[in-house]
Amino acid sequence: MIFATFKPGTAPVEAVAAAVLGLLICGCGGWTPGAEVGAAGRPPALSPDYRSVTIPPNIAPLNVRVVEAGTAFHVTLEGEGGGALVVASGDGNVRFPVAPWRELLGRNRGKRLTLRVVTRGADGRATAYSPVRIEVAREEIDPVLVYRFIVPHFNVWNDIRICQRDLTGFTVEPVLRGLQFGNGCTNCHAFSAGSPRSMSIGTRGGRLPGLSSASLVLRDGELRRVKSPWGYTAWHPDGRHAAYSLNRVRQFFHGAGQQVPDVLDLDSEIVVCDVETGQVFTSPAIANPDRLETYPGWSPDGRTLYFSSAPILWTDRHRMIPDRYSEVRYDLCRVAVDLKTRRFGKVETVLSAADAGGSVLIGRVSPDGRWLVSCVCDYGCFPIYRPSSDLHLIDLSTGARRKLEEWSSPESDSYHSWSSNGRWCAFSSKRDTGVFTRTYFGYFGPDGRGAKPFVLPQEDPEFYDSCTRTFTVPELLREPIPVGSRAFGRAARSSAGASLSLPATTLGPGSAATEGASGSSRSGLQ
Amino acid sequence: MQQQGDRATTDPAAPRAAVPLAWSVASLAFCSLYLWLAVRPELFYPDVGGVPFFQWGTTFFSDSVAIPGGLAGYAAALVSQTLRSGLLGALAVAANLQLLGSLAGACWRLLTHRPGTWVAPAITVLGMMPFVRYGNFLPAVEALIAASGVALLGARFAPRAVGPRAALYAAAVIGLYQAAGVVSLAFVALCIGLEAGHGSGGPGGAGEADAPRRVDRLRLLPIAAAVAAALAAPLAVGVWWAELTLPEALSCGAPWSPDRPDSGAGWAVALVVAFPAGVALALLGLPGLACRLGAGWTARVRPALARGMLAVAIAATPFFSHNRDARDALCVLESGRRGDWRQVLHLASRMAPAGYPLGVVATVNKALLAEGTLLDDMFGWPQPPGTPPELLFQAGFGERLRASSRGARLAIFLATPSLSLELGLANEAEHEAYEAWGTFGPQVPVLRQLALVNLVKGRPAAASVFLRDLARCPGEQAEARAVLERIARDPGLTGWPYIRRIRSRLRRTEEDPNRQGFRTSMEALVAVDPANVAAADLLVAEALLTRDLDRVAAALPRLGAAGRRRLPRHCHEALLIREAHLGKKPDLGGWEVDAGTASRFRTFTSASTAALNAGGPGAVAELAARDYPDTYYRYYLFTAAGPRR
Structure with missing residues (x-):
């Protein structure tokens, strides 16, 4: 595995480097586990809990926090179909850069990602946790x-x-x-x-x-x-x-x-x-x-x-x-x-x-x-x-x-x-x-x-x-809403608008129930 | 003398330069001390909006600055956090006022070419006026600081060419409106001053004062640009860009916003108006007026005398405009917030009863409840007739929101910790917190209450979310982190006595959601825990307030079950009335009674009969108010209570 120094916000450079090297890399100048690594014997606690989930190949990076004690965290995400992302963190917060992430998921449609976490304790000892599996589906989600x-x-x-x-x-x-x-x-x-x-x-x-x-x-x-x-x-x-x-x-x-x-x-x-x-x-x-x-x-x-x-x-x-x-x-x-x-x-x-x-x-x-x-x-x-x-x-x-x-x-x-x-x-x-x-x-x-x-x-x-x-x-939508917020705001503020002629039903016009009848719940919907 | 003083700025002599500095130090010290010792900045805390909500982090910042006036509001909210600590708050407010005064003084010198030694201290001291009225108008202060600061920068760096200067003014006006709101449009007055031919020191540069009149006419263009931009800014930036309504656009960041509490608004408006008015005075050349009065001795003495009188008047203004009623009420609320109930009663007893806001009434009642004397003393204190009991005791389902007085509603809502949760009404406490959130936006007490409610209800994960959000508020981090660590150690919080106590008395049943009310809630609480003495007391208090004597009698066993052995005075008085009026003799077996209560009632009965015969019901009311002001029979007959003598 090759490490490269990674600066936040340099994702395009990384993507180019990845393309050149044929390997997705996201490194950092942080801690790297040595040869002596103890085994925790269990998967790491993650927040959000992305353990064993299935994700679409077009989803945003699953940035995650490793909820384990440690002074340094070394996280590797490897794809069954090739490619890997390596992130080191001092506080357990793991942010995957977007472009290499997309590249990794693109290579691993219908395959499995393996997330490996190694932590360094206060005593300097490294502990490796059991790998976490993440399945990448073939099918995309509406974006x-x-x-x-x-x-x-x-x-x-x-x-x-x-x-x-x-x-x-x-x-x-x-x-x-x-x-x-x-x-x-x-x-x-x-x-x-x-x-x-x-x-x-x-x-x-x-x-x-x-x-x-x-x-x-x-x-x-x-x-x-x-x-x-x-x-x-x-x-x-x-x-x-x-x-x-x-x-x-x-x-x-x-x-x-x-x-x-x-x-x-x-x-x-x-x-x-x-x-x-x-x-x-x-x-x-x-x-x-x-x-x-x-x-x-x-x-x-x-x-x-x-x-x-x-x-x-x-x-x-x-x-x-x-x-x-x-x-x-x-x-x-x-x-x-x-x-x-x-x-x-x-x-x-x-x-x-x-x-x-x-x-x-x-x-x-x-x-x-x-x-x-x-x-x-x-x-x-x-x-x-x-x-x-x-x-x-x-x-x-x-x-x-x-x-x-x-x-x-x-x-x-x-x-x-x-x-x-x-x-x-x-x-x-x-x-x-x-x-x-x-x-x-x-x-x-x-x-x-x-x-x-x-x-x-x-x-x-x-x-x-x-x-x-x-x-x-x-x-879920296949495409973004084509009209901007400002137009919706203008329409919402307007007192003009078309009136609909409702049929004469229990809640229709003229009924005793019309007053207070509302198409919209006042409370929070689902 | 005036002329000598006026030339001080051009004379670099050290002794003269020290005068403004001395004035500044004096005014800063005066403001700091007055604010710290007399106004007591920590009293802003229990008032909604007194210490605006603030959080560290980009989300709060970006949400704040997205609206016109948001940057000044953000800065003011940040500075306001110091108000929790009296001394620090006083220093922070005084420093801001001093900065405003110094900038205003610099503007004055620029406009008039006179030292205006008195301007900076005068603005500093007069700027305290909204604060001595217990209105936090730091957003307006920050806006004025921004306006005068930008004006001074403009005077120093604005291009000489008229066209670019006009464009710069217009851009500055728009930028100031977005950053600091409508108050910052005072900048326009300064622009006018700078351009109105008052000087070679103006943006036009040296020598322009001697230029022909056509140059002055040219200066109308920057003025027109600034004025036009000021007129356009609320429409273009406020209404069009930020999508505010016109009233919102005309009040963003201003003390006259409809969302502001009433206290101090007039003073703040005066402050905002005074600033451009000062500029106008400068333009009129008022300081030179004395010099034109003549050569007589009165003309020579009058300016000095006037200055002396002005200094005294300015220094005395905060003292005379200090809203001591508001201070006393806030002192009560602040003591209640800290749970210092004896101090609450002590401070409230010094207030004029007629001036009790509902928040003070509720806090006093909570103090009586905490001290165990509610049923003995509550009618020795004002109990506004017709007020729902959930408002009088600050407990129960969100009816308090519908209280008529907005000021009282605000004060009662967030001033002191919720009694609902303390009683065991977790759902009511949760509901009222969300209602407060919806009404006033996020507030520290809301987040704290929601964290506690979720801890009580056994939802530590949800409580942790509120606590982490709370930890981003200045001053809250240590406590929030401590509770989070406690949760991490013991997620069930079984080792936390407070949580265990509340859980043991939680309301568990709900017979009929249509019957949501104070009485129903208290009955449900005593059903769960008969030893919940606060709920039992409140149940009886509600019966007393509604003058339902049969329910008072029926509720006595509740008091017994809650551990009371002595019959509270007001209950005894209620039973005496019941016996006298309805002929229902109470069963007082097992109760310790005070013979003096019965004897006093007999005295009242005979005295009131005599008064009724002599002067009618009015005479009885007078008698009751004079000799029996703290008795239940006075309340029963006239729904009037207190003050205790």
């Missing part, structure tokens, strides 16, 4: 992640941000900040089939007078403000129609137990908007006055609408918190939709709450149409607040169902988004702390098996150690 960056739970908001992150590097750009429109609230970003060409973001006015809740709709480069707030939104693959929920949301707080905030829908229904004509339509199939319908999701062919549905267990829809709120469990349903004729078929239950043993929420079908991943939690419609929430997998070709144990944790695992090739899912998890939601990525094999997921890599290995904000509503 852009859009997420919401907020405090763990809130009733009063402050500086809410929707950001987009380049997953191949560390660049983060704001899509929209609440501070751009009077410290307003922004939520419910949704895209059409992993593309930002048709997308929407919900907003709620902040301190700006006269600014009501609205949706910002971007379609083919044209950004419009729609005065009707959209709830949980699913864009049809045609990029022209969007199904969204109207929810009468109630947020409340528990005086006992681990989880403080809770959310329920006193009433909800789903409507479909043709954004080209501005017409909104629905059907009793998805707007049954006796049921709560929410979390719409289209099948990849656009012919079927999946959604969660639960019977309304209370007669007083204006009571602060209904008596039987903790008995509400949603079934996962689907209905055939013909958008040309606007006809809906018969509602079919894909997975009942009784069979699932809990509330089935956020059904999302894989791009190949075969698999469906949903959340299952003990009750209600807000899995992020339910530690019992886990991701479950349904094989739509056979109806077989199982809990995705590979991705599960004792804490809440929820909101998920498929990569366009169907091999990756981004999802929310509180597994590390029980409080802070982080975005995890899980590999999903053609056989329907998942691999151990990994947390969104950060440039600073200690980033998550002190990050008191959460990453929620992760959505």
Whole structure:
């Protein structure tokens, strides 16, 4: 192995050197273990825990902190297909330079990386830890992640941000900040089939007078403000129609137990908007006055609408918190939709709450149409607040169902988004702390098996150690959002905008429930 | 005499040069001592915004400087951290004011060509005014320092050619607005002064004062550029670039921001206005006025007399404008923050009861609770009628946010450690911390409370995140690191008595989330731990406050279960009222009672009957206020309480 002195920020030089030498090198002038090295007999503790994870070949460097005692750290990352990165560190923080990292991963698609850690103790003795395996998948992940960056739970908001992150590097750009429109609230970003060409973001006015809740709709480069707030939104693959929920949301707080905030829908229904004509339509199939319908999701062919549905267990829809709120469990349903004729078929239950043993929420079908991943939690419609929430997998070709144990944790695992090739899912998890939601990525094999997921890599290995904000509503995109934050800010501040004529339903115009009905939950979504 | 003084700058004689230095040293010493001993900078700490949130690291810095006025705000937040230590804070504030005074003095000399020996000390001392009103207006001070500093640099280095100078002024105005906010636009006044033909020392260089008038007209271009840039900056930088609303753009970094507490705002505005006004005075040539009054002896004496009077007036101004009510209230809060409950009661007893902010009421009640005398003495202190008990005791679900008075709301929210957690209401403590975060942005007490809540709830990993974030705040690192080490040694924290104690009394049940309220919470707490004497006391106190005598009687067994043997005075008074008014004789078996309480009630009953017959209900109220101010029967009849005599 050849060592070269490495200065931070000289990655291009290293890449050239690597190309010349035929070996990826990232050295440093730091400590190098000698011949006498003791064995720890176990793998090193790493933060984040990247041990035995499977990663896409286009992911940003997995910068990591070695959580072992030592005065010097020597880390080697070797590829089965060739190449190696060597990093020495004085404090255990290991940062891999981007260009050699990419080169290493490029050489090792479908192969294994081996991470070796040697530490030097205070007594000067070197200790080698058992190697850590990292699998590199063949298939790439969609390169852009859009997420919401907020405090763990809130009733009063402050500086809410929707950001987009380049997953191949560390660049983060704001899509929209609440501070751009009077410290307003922004939520419910949704895209059409992993593309930002048709997308929407919900907003709620902040301190700006006269600014009501609205949706910002971007379609083919044209950004419009729609005065009707959209709830949980699913864009049809045609990029022209969007199904969204109207929810009468109630947020409340528990005086006992681990989880403080809770959310329920006193009433909800789903409507479909043709954004080209501005017409909104629905059907009793998805707007049954006796049921709560929410979390719409289209099948990849656009012919079927999946959604969660639960019977309304209370007669007083204006009571602060209904008596039987903790008995509400949603079934996962689907209905055939013909958008040309606007006809809906018969509602079919894909997975009942009784069979699932809990509330089935956020059904999302894989791009190949075969698999469906949903959340299952003990009750209600807000899995992020339910530690019992886990991701479950349904094989739509056979109806077989199982809990995705590979991705599960004792804490809440929820909101998920498929990569366009169907091999990756981004999802929310509180597994590390029980409080802070982080975005995890899980590999999903053609056989329907998942691999151990990994947390969104950060440039600073200690980033998550002190990050008191959460990453929620992760959505994978094939390309960045083409419109800048400034344009979204202008649209959010504008009081102009198109009005949609909602159909006359329980939550439609003229209904007693319209007041307070909101497409957007006031609370933090997944 | 005036002329001699005015020429001092051109005379390099050492004795004369020492005069400004002496004035500066004197004003710095005066400010430091007054701030340290009278204002007490540590009293800024319990007030929200008194010591702005600050963290080391690039994230906080980049977030701060991204908004107009952010750099000055960042510098002010950094300097403000010294306020926690009284002496250091006093020195830091005084040094900043001294720097501002010195720069202002230099501007004065540049504009007027007179020494203006009094300018620097006057600005330094008068700059204390917002601080003696307990408003932290360091951002405005930093902005003015930036404005005058840039003006002096401009005077020294600006190009002579009019066009480039105009461009430079415009760029400086835009840059200052972004860095230091709207206050820094005072720079424009200085530009006008520099360009208004006041001198050969101006940016035009020597000899220009003697140039023909057309040269002066040419100077209108830089002035126009500076004024235009000042008018455009809030729109271009604030509204367009930073995407602020126009009111936000016109108030960023300014003391008149709607987010500021009221205290001292007027003084700060005066300070900001006084600065350009001083420049205007200089332009008018006021110092030369005395010289033009004539040759009489009065004309010779008057300037010296005026200067002497001015010096006395300036020195006396902070004393007379000192907001002592705010100081007393903050002293109470500060003692409460440190858990020095006896001092809280001592200091509060010296305050005028009418001036009790809600935060002081809550802190006094917490002190009484901690001292175990709440049910004996609480009506000897102001208890604003109609105020929800969770506000009076600073405990319970986030209702305090909806308190009407913003100042009280702010003070009560973050001033003293949460009673909720101490009682065992971890969820309420967590909720109120997040509400504070959402309302005021990140705050040190919020991070500390969230760390503690998560430790109590057995989530050490989450607590560690808050602690590491807290460790980036100046002054918090040692404590945060100590707790992190403790977690590393004992993740369950079973060996930490405080955590063990809170865990033993944690509320565990929730019958109905619709019934979230103070009483429900206290009932749940005493159900978990009957020995939770604070919860039992608060349960009875709530019944007393709502004048529900039957509940007071029904709650007495709770007090017994909590270990009380002696019947608290207010409970005894409530039972006496109940017996007298409702004919319900209490069962006092097993309670130690004070015979004096019953005897005093009998005296009141007969005296009030006589007063009622003689003067009606008003006379009874007067009697109660005069002779029985600290009794429950006064509160029961008139919802008035205190002061204790």
